Amino acid sequence: MPQGKPDVVPDDGLTTRQRRNRPLTIVHTGVGKGKSTAAFGLALRAWNQGWPVGVFQFVKSAKWRVGEERALRVLGDSGEGGTVAWHKMGEGWSWVQRSPESNEEAAREGWAQVRRDLAAQTYGLYVLDEFAYPLHWGWVDTDEVVEVLRSRPGTQHVVITGRNAPAALVDAADLVTDMSKVKHPMDVGQKGQKGIEW
Amino acid sequence: MPQGKPDVVPDDGLTTRQRRNRPLTIVHTGVGKGKSTAAFGLALRAWNQGWPVGVFQFVKSAKWRVGEERALRVLGDSGEGGTVAWHKMGEGWSWVQRSPESNEEAAREGWAQVRRDLAAQTYGLYVLDEFAYPLHWGWVDTDEVVEVLRSRPGTQHVVITGRNAPAALVDAADLVTDMSKVKHPMDVGQKGQKGIEW
Numbered sequence: 001m002p003q004g005k006p007d008v009v010p011d012d013g014l015t016t017r018q019r020r021n022r023p024l025t026i027v028h029t030g031v032g033k034g035k036s037t038a039a040f041g042l043a044l045r046a047w048n049q050g051w052p053v054g055v056f057q058f059v060k061s062a063k064w065r066v067g068e069e070r071a072l073r074v075l076g077d078s079g080e081g082g083t084v085a086w087h088k089m090g091e092g093w094s095w096v097q098r099s100p101e102s103n104e105e106a107a108r109e110g111w112a113q114v115r116r117d118l119a120a121q122t123y124g125l126y127v128l129d130e131f132a133y134p135l136h137w138g139w140v141d142t143d144e145v146v147e148v149l150r151s152r153p154g155t156q157h158v159v160i161t162g163r164n165a166p167a168a169l170v171d172a173a174d175l176v177t178d179m180s181k182v183k184h185p186m187d188v189g190q191k192g193q194k195g196i197e198w
Numbered sequence: 199m200p201q202g203k204p205d206v207v208p209d210d211g212l213t214t215r216q217r218r219n220r221p222l223t224i225v226h227t228g229v230g231k232g233k234s235t236a237a238f239g240l241a242l243r244a245w246n247q248g249w250p251v252g253v254f255q256f257v258k259s260a261k262w263r264v265g266e267e268r269a270l271r272v273l274g275d276s277g278e279g280g281t282v283a284w285h286k287m288g289e290g291w292s293w294v295q296r297s298p299e300s301n302e303e304a305a306r307e308g309w310a311q312v313r314r315d316l317a318a319q320t321y322g323l324y325v326l327d328e329f330a331y332p333l334h335w336g337w338v339d340t341d342e343v344v345e346v347l348r349s350r351p352g353t354q355h356v357v358i359t360g361r362n363a364p365a366a367l368v369d370a371a372d373l374v375t376d377m378s379k380v381k382h383p384m385d386v387g388q389k390g391q392k393g394i395e396w
Contacts, residue, residue, distance in 0.1 A: 024391065033375050034239075034377065035232075037235070037236040037239025038238070038239060039235075041239040044235075044394075045266070046393045048266075049393040066246065067244075067245070067247070068242050071245055074272070074273060074276050078272050078276070081268070162228055173307035174383045174388070176379075177378065178380050179375050180376040182227075182367070183220060183371060185220075185373055193219070193222065194242050195238070195247040195249060195355065196243065196355065
């Protein structure tokens, strides 16, 4: 079990308090399950801290994340923890009036909004769900993302999920977990199941 | 992105519907972050399906899982999804009157209750958080656990987290993800942070 003790004492000129509140860039990548579910698990902790949580869902699927979305909306509306804002590319981002001409354009619009929110310090935690795909495909420029994340103000944490996270993003991130598939029911013919896949 | 399509068509004598509702044994292991957070993310899906969720927290730490516990309690009490029962070893399992003499005994008592609940089909999803440790340490017999899971009635899903999941458990499981550490802030002297580690 992790003991919460660092391996080395850093020589970074920061106080312990500053280090405690350092904004983290977190990446969940790899071909195994659990990348997004772990990100939404992190959202529970952020909600519990009273932080505003912003979810940007960079996927198009009616079925995906319905459970997480409903749960986080109930939590956000409970008045007990932080607020939750849920933004979906699949149905057209709510702040964009017209329909985007392509998934590529939609992904870019999503990133542009994330960038504006980071500048405005809108959220305490950003869940950029499946954002690794538009980066991997080159729809959104990874170098620009890295630069925006590096220079973001305040203590905003960002978690990015998806297979094939670009190397430059992994290099720039503070915490990277690779979810490796050891075994999956689909290997032996099992289809996706409610409560498990969605 | 997973397309939900199996690689092979199984020759198991089951109907598609039976296969759809097959109870899964899921293991999140490895040294990286996200094992438990992904399990609690799964709990959101189960809650959304209206399933009773049972969490058995096989760890002793005041700080761990406080966010997840509060969030799942709010969800369970909301009346919108499934119920949530949260059991903690660290404070003494609620169904045991006297204090256990050791962590080993406490872990065994936890497993005994899981076994009773599986027989009674109490929950739709069981989160056995950090249960891999008492198995790895030999406090609870892995072969017994595997046999109880194999013969459990109904469609109860079980997710087990923790490093060092025993090979026999991995063999018996349907879905296994290894969370590998690519990079962690503690490597460079960062201490645990609120909203991230708890």
